[in-house]
Amino acid sequence: MDEVSPNDExxxxxxxxxxxxxxxxxxxxxxxxxxxPSxxxxxxxAWHPRPLAFRGYVxxxxxxLRVVVRRPLVVxxxxxxxxTYRICNPHFNYSEELNPKRxxxxxxxxxxxxxxxxxxxxxxxxxNFVLVNPDTKRRYIVKxxxxxxxxxxxxxxxxxxxxxxxxxxIIKNQPAYSQQALVExxxxxxxxxxxxxxxxxxxxxxxxxxxxHQHLCICFELLDTNLYELIKLNHFRGLxxxxxxxxxxxxxxxxxxxxxxxIIHCDLKPENIxxxxxxxQAEIKIxxxxxxxMEERTVYSYIQSRYYRSPEVLLGYRYTTAIDMWxxxxxxxxxxxxxxxxxxxxxxxxLQRMIKILGGQPPDYVLKEAKNTTKFFKCxxxxxxxxxxxxxxxxxxxxxxLSEEExxxxxxxKPSIGKEYFNYMNLEAIVTSYPYRKNLTKEDMIxxxxxxxxxxxxxxGLVEFDxxxxxxxxxxxxxxxxxxxxxxxxxxxxxxxxxxxVAQNIKVDxxxxxxxxxxxxxxxxxxxxxxVPLHSSPNFQAVPYAHAxxxxxxxxHGSYNDGAGLGSSYxxxxxxxxxxxxxxxxxxxxxxxxxxxxxxxxxxSPDARWRNFQYSHVNGLGMSPSAGNIASLPLGTSPSQFTxxxxxxxxxxxxxxxxxxxxxxxxxxxxxxxxxxxxAGQFNRRKGWTYSGSSQYQESSSSLHWQGHHNEGGNSxxxxxxxxxxxxxxxxxxxxxxAVSRKQxxxxxxxxxxxxxxxxxxxxxxxxxxxxxxxxLGAPDDMHDAGSxxxxxxxxxxxxxxxxxxxxxxxxxxDKSCLATEFGKVMHLSSAESLVGVRRPTKVPTSSTNxxxxxxxxxxxFIHVEPGNPPPHDQYFGQIRxxxxxxxxxxxxxxxxxxxxxxxxxxxxYYGRASSGxxxxxxxxxxxxxxxxxxxxxxxxxxxxxxxxGMSWGRRASDAFTNIxxxxxxxxxxxxxx
Ligand SMILES: Nc1ncnc2c1ncn2[C@@H]1O[C@H](COP(=O)(O)OP(=O)(O)OP(=O)(O)O)[C@@H](O)[C@H]1O
Numbered sequence: 001m002d003e004v005s006p007n008d009e010x011x012x013x014x015x016x017x018x019x020x021x022x023x024x025x026x027x028x029x030x031x032x033x034x035x036x037p038s039x040x041x042x043x044x045x046a047w048h049p050r051p052l053a054f055r056g057y058v059x060x061x062x063x064x065l066r067v068v069v070r071r072p073l074v075v076x077x078x079x080x081x082x083x084t085y086r087i088c089n090p091h092f093n094y095s096e097e098l099n100p101k102r103x104x105x106x107x108x109x110x111x112x113x114x115x116x117x118x119x120x121x122x123x124x125x126x127x128n129f130v131l132v133n134p135d136t137k138r139r140y141i142v143k144x145x146x147x148x149x150x151x152x153x154x155x156x157x158x159x160x161x162x163x164x165x166x167x168x169x170i171i172k173n174q175p176a177y178s179q180q181a182l183v184e185x186x187x188x189x190x191x192x193x194x195x196x197x198x199x200x201x202x203x204x205x206x207x208x209x210x211x212x213h214q215h216l217c218i219c220f221e222l223l224d225t226n227l228y229e230l231i232k233l234n235h236f237r238g239l240x241x242x243x244x245x246x247x248x249x250x251x252x253x254x255x256x257x258x259x260x261x262x263i264i265h266c267d268l269k270p271e272n273i274x275x276x277x278x279x280x281q282a283e284i285k286i287x288x289x290x291x292x293x294m295e296e297r298t299v300y301s302y303i304q305s306r307y308y309r310s311p312e313v314l315l316g317y318r319y320t321t322a323i324d325m326w327x328x329x330x331x332x333x334x335x336x337x338x339x340x341x342x343x344x345x346x347x348x349x350x351l352q353r354m355i356k357i358l359g360g361q362p363p364d365y366v367l368k369e370a371k372n373t374t375k376f377f378k379c380x381x382x383x384x385x386x387x388x389x390x391x392x393x394x395x396x397x398x399x400x401x402l403s404e405e406e407x408x409x410x411x412x413x414k415p416s417i418g419k420e421y422f423n424y425m426n427l428e429a430i431v432t433s434y435p436y437r438k439n440l441t442k443e444d445m446i447x448x449x450x451x452x453x454x455x456x457x458x459x460x461g462l463v464e465f466d467x468x469x470x471x472x473x474x475x476x477x478x479x480x481x482x483x484x485x486x487x488x489x490x491x492x493x494x495x496x497x498x499x500x501x502v503a504q505n506i507k508v509d510x511x512x513x514x515x516x517x518x519x520x521x522x523x524x525x526x527x528x529x530x531x532v533p534l535h536s537s538p539n540f541q542a543v544p545y546a547h548a549x550x551x552x553x554x555x556x557h558g559s560y561n562d563g564a565g566l567g568s569s570y571x572x573x574x575x576x577x578x579x580x581x582x583x584x585x586x587x588x589x590x591x592x593x594x595x596x597x598x599x600x601x602x603x604x605s606p607d608a609r610w611r612n613f614q615y616s617h618v619n620g621l622g623m624s625p626s627a628g629n630i631a632s633l634p635l636g637t638s639p640s641q642f643t644x645x646x647x648x649x650x651x652x653x654x655x656x657x658x659x660x661x662x663x664x665x666x667x668x669x670x671x672x673x674x675x676x677x678x679x680a681g682q683f684n685r686r687k688g689w690t691y692s693g694s695s696q697y698q699e700s701s702s703s704l705h706w707q708g709h710h711n712e713g714g715n716s717x718x719x720x721x722x723x724x725x726x727x728x729x730x731x732x733x734x735x736x737x738x739a740v741s742r743k744q745x746x747x748x749x750x751x752x753x754x755x756x757x758x759x760x761x762x763x764x765x766x767x768x769x770x771x772x773x774x775x776x777l778g779a780p781d782d783m784h785d786a787g788s789x790x791x792x793x794x795x796x797x798x799x800x801x802x803x804x805x806x807x808x809x810x811x812x813x814x815d816k817s818c819l820a821t822e823f824g825k826v827m828h829l830s831s832a833e834s835l836v837g838v839r840r841p842t843k844v845p846t847s848s849t850n851x852x853x854x855x856x857x858x859x860x861x862f863i864h865v866e867p868g869n870p871p872p873h874d875q876y877f878g879q880i881r882x883x884x885x886x887x888x889x890x891x892x893x894x895x896x897x898x899x900x901x902x903x904x905x906x907x908x909x910y911y912g913r914a915s916s917g918x919x920x921x922x923x924x925x926x927x928x929x930x931x932x933x934x935x936x937x938x939x940x941x942x943x944x945x946x947x948x949x950g951m952s953w954g955r956r957a958s959d960a961f962t963n964i965x966x967x968x969x970x971x972x973x974x975x976x977x978x
Contacts, residue, residue: 018083025313028630050360051764057665069519071254082094085182092746101127102126102127103124103125103126103154104125104126104127104129104142104144104145104153104155105118105122105123105125105126105145105661106118106632107119107120107122108124109124110124112173112738113173113213113214116213117173117213117214117215118216120172120891121172121174122152122153122170122171122172122173123152123153123170123173123212123215124212125142125145125153125155125170126142127142127143127144128141128142128143129141129142130142131157131170131210131212131213132210133208133210133211133212133217133219134210134211134212136208136210138159138161138208139159139160139161140157140158140159140166140217141157141158141159141160142155142156142157142167142168143155143156143157143158143165144156146167149288149290150177151169151171151172151177151181151290151564152169152170152171152172152177152181153169153170154168154169154220155167155168155170156168156172156222157219165222166207166219166220166221167219167220167221167222167223168217168218168219168220169181169217169218169220170212170215170216170217170219171215171216171217171220172215173214173215178216180290181216181218181290182216183289183290183293184218184288184289184290184292185206185209185216185218187263187289187292188203188204188206188289189206190261191257191258191261191263191289192205193259194261195260195261196257198324201253201254201256201257202250202251202253202254202255202283202284202285202286203254203257203258203285203286204220204221204223204274204285204287205220205221206218206219206220207219207220207221218568218970220287220883221285222277223274223275223276223277223285223287224276224277225274225275226270226271226272226273226274226275226896227247227270227273227274227275227284227331227335228269228270228271229271230270230275231270231334231335231338235338235340236338236339237338238335238336238337238338238434239336239338240437240450241336241451241452241455243282243335243336244332244336244455245451245481245482245484246282246337246561247273247282247335248328248332248458248481248482248730249477249482250283250284251273251284251286251328251331251498252328252476252477252482253267253473253477254285254286255268255321255324255325255328255473256325256474256477257474258321259324259472259474260322261474262294262295262296263289263292263293263294263321264292264293264294264295264298264319264320264323264324265286265288265289265291265292265301265324265327266291266293266303266304266323266324267288267290267292267303267304267305268286268304268306268308268324268327268328268331269290269308269330270330270331270334270335270964271757272286272287272288273285273286273287274287281655291303292326295320295321297322298318298319300315301313301371301513303319303323304323305346306333306347306350307328307330307339307340307341307342307343307350308326308330309323309327309347309350310322310323310326310327310467311326311351311354311362311467312362312370312467314347314350314351314368314372315362315366315370315371315372315373315376316371316372316373317362317366317369317371317467318369318466318621319470321469322470322472323467324469325470325471325472325476326462326463326464326467326470328462329341329461329462329463330342330463330475332430332455332458332459332462333459333463336431336434336436336455336929337422337430337431339421339422341353341357341427341430341463342354342357343418343421344418345416345417345418346415346416346417346418347376348376348402348407349415349416349417349418349743350406351376351401352401352417353425354463355401356425356426356464357425357427357430358426358463358465358609359426359427360428360465361377361397361399361401361465362465362466363465363466364397364399366465366466366467367397367399373399375410375411376401376402376407377399377400377401378399378400378401378402378403378406379398379399379400380398380399380400381396381397381398381399382398391667394582404417427456427459427460427463428456430454431452431455431456431459432449432452432456432922434452435654436448448487448938449915450487451481451487453487454479454480454481455481456489457479457480457481457487457491458479458480458481458482458491459480459668461475461476461491461493462476471493473492474494474496474497475494475496476493478491478493478494479491479493525812533916574962592594595723601602675975694908703785760923790950794900
């Protein structure tokens with residue numbers, strides 16, 4: 001940038017020349033010694049050149065050299081504008097505060113929280129806005145917004161202390177959101193630390209949380225594009241079977257963990273599965289546990305995003321972790337097809353599609369009990385005949401699904417019916433007729449057709465109407481589609497075994513009084529009130545839960561510790577050697593708890609306090625958050641989910657035909673206490689294994705490597721592996737595809753010395769930017785029509801109304817208000833209203849997101865999809881770029897960090913491994929150790945990736961769909977200059 005102008009008068013050469021040529025007289029010294037003619041000199045007569053014309057060369061000294069570097073104008077007017085201004089006006093005074101702010105939050109007008117929050121209660125973020133953990137003083141410098149959700153914003157932040165990026169979810173400044181976000185903190189922390197300390201189950205890692213400017217901020221590992229975006233990048237062509245298999249294995253591993261923990265995700269969908277930034281191989285992680293609940297605390301009825309909603313949730317039947325398996329089946333199908341399998345425009349439409357595509361309907365025992373049966377079915381037989389379940393299985397169903405007309409007559413409104421995107425309406429035909437990739441050899445096609453048969457069989461076990469027959473993660477993980485074994489005949493899953501513990505060194509709790517897991521609603525093993533009946537399931541052994549005592553037994557909810565002195569502040573139980581723990585989302589430092597009554601509190605969780613008021617007799621060695629409570633308030637579940645367990649009926653009146661209230665977390669999609677308007681936002685946003693508990697979950701790893709493959713031009717290589725199953729997880733991300741969507745992430749600094757585990761990691765993918773979308777995916781006008789028929793985000797679920805929502809919330813509020821009040825105090829909530837508990841949030845303007853979607857989303861998504869022409873599996877992007885550099889590694893907390901959860905480290909625990917030396921690792925009291933795969937900033941060598949030369953995601957050739965798929969999901973806000 002700095003240049004020395006050759007024409008510059010200050011050029012040293014010119015300068016010297018100038019002196020030599022322009023100076024009329026030599027210097028005085030020269031002059032004095034000038035060889036002027038002197039008559040006295042003998043040599044004076046000798047000829048000398050004229051001094052003005054010639055003289056001896058005198059080397060320029062440094063002092064005589066004057067260098068002026070003249071910068072290009074553009075530099076002086078941009079980078080050096082301040083200096084330029086100073087030259088123009090010496091009095092010009094600059095301070096950084098004068099900088100225009102680049103807002104990342106919309107709207108950016110501060111109207112709440114002393115101007116910190118906008119009308120949506122979102123913290124107004126600007127580039128370089130600093131979030132500070134008040135306990136650790138760790139600073140998180142906002143760089144960009146990664147996404148928006150019902151709960152708030154997710155920002156990519158730089159952590160100077162550790163020279164790393166991570167994702168910080170900044171929750172809206174409203175109690176209902178904060179409460180539900182605490183559930184995410186609690187559940188994720190438990191999953192990370194207790195169940196998956198080694199980060200092998202594809203669950204996002206949580207690192208920190210704190211309150212800043214009255215907003216709960218949750219720090220996660222930084223991840224990359226979600227699977228929906230990935231499919232979108234592929235122009236809604238399905239991904240190659242090998243990728244589908246790989247991702248399926250990984251998701252299954254996560255689901256196995258959740259099942260063993262007794263946690264239901266409740267919102268599994270492609271948008272909530274993100275690619276990792278930091279690994280060489282294609283790795284994904286499950287995010288967004290904001291809707292999750294314990295299996296035993298399934299209070300909310302309005303859960304799951306519609307396309308991925310299970311029949312039992314739709315019908316208002318009790319649900320279990322099996323609903324996640326249904327969603328998983330939908331996701332697997334979508335990965336293969338590029339389109340949702342059941343893109344229902346309404347619940348009625350959804351059910352119709354399920355019935356048509358799967359050929360069947362929910363079993364009578366479900367229909368008999370489900371709350372919403374009459375909304376969708378009519379009875380054509382005698383219900384009492386089916387008292388005996390065996391009989392009902394053998395006989396024809398006594399229920400028949402309503403026709404569109406019948407539904408309309410019954411509900412007094414026309415059901416929304418979406419387009420049909422597949423030429424066929426049964427699963428087998430949809431999968432088998434899906435276009436094959438171009439250029440496949442006959443042999444490869446035969447192989448792939450075999451894998452497709454395996455896929456069909458696999459899907460059949462997942463999208464099974466009967467929740468009791470639906471495969472568990474364990475059962476599904478043995479399927480040939482997952483294991484890679486040849487598929488020869490329909491898979492017979494092994495009997496489901498009693499739950500196996502995942503975390504190592506977990507010891508059976510023999511405490512008669514229960515234990516915190518149970519008390520906190522975190523026991524996955526207590527026989528559930530709402531377990532799916534085992535009858536009619538060929539896959540269940542009718543054995544009692546042998547593990548029921550593993551985590552706690554029925555009884556009081558008093559804190560218990562066999563080993564005195566180890567009472568965990570945050571809920572723990574067990575003996576000295578095997579202490580279990582769960583985490584209070586808000587630690588002592590935020591709570592400032594003081595012991596009530598006789599209770600000796602070594603810390604507590606938010607809900608401990610209010611219950612303490614009622615029940616203060618506990619002399620707990622480590623007061624349990626849920627200890628001594630009149631009723632068990634689950635830490636693992638939302639405070640707002642704390643409802644008497646047998647209370648399904650209580651929600652029925654106000655519920656939209658379902659047996660429980662909607663989850664606050666379901667604010668956007670299904671209408672929620674958090675505001676239906678948020679639904680539009682979310683709707684628009686659409687966004688292998690070493691199973692420690694069981695060898696049955698050992699993940700096979702794949703030797704699959706992807707070859708360059710770009711079929712757009714019919715040239716280049718072809719993807720290998722689609723016709724055989726991967727046995728080793730060395731599958732790499734397709735750089736040619738992924739790289740298109742990623743911005744290079746710059747690693748600002750090196751690895752902090754305290755992070756041994758962060759070595760040897762490379763590869764980084766930045767988020768897909770809207771701009772890139774615009775650049776990459778054009779939006780032809782002729783696509784607008786298709787887009788216009790898409791579901792209106794505002795009408796995401798026509799069965800839901802704000803009135804119903806309110807009614808449900810009123811019912812819920814009594815349970816919530818107490819904790820909400822407590823939490824409100826913690827959060828120093830400013831408004832009295834916010835202390836009342838759950839209230840309706842400010843309406844979320846649909847402005848940016850919705851308009852983006854309406855105008856750009858659908859149109860740009862289908863640019864290359866001709867009407868009636870299906871998007872085949874394809875590697876769309878011919879441009880091959882190297883894998884981008886990594887930029888993400890987890891900032892380790894200082895070992896001396898005095899975070900809230902670290903305050904009682906001595907009383908606290910280790911999580912699982914008795915022998916695992918954590919000394920040089922993370923402070924496990926608060927955060928997770930970085931996985932060995934954390935990005936250390938070392939870029940992937942370009943040649944390192946099997947995808948470098950263009951990897952195929954699977955290209956199909958002919959038509960599979962009669963129309964373009966629905967899409968509505970918007971993306972990011974890249975801010976503006978104020
Ligand atoms: N760890 C992460 N790394 C990168 N991006 C992330 C991460 N977590 C979330 N995001 C981005 O932020 C978006 C919103 O996150 P998330 O789904 O957790 O928020 P939410 O408010 O719970 O959303 P929802 O409305 O679906 O409940 C995601 O779609 C994703 O794009």
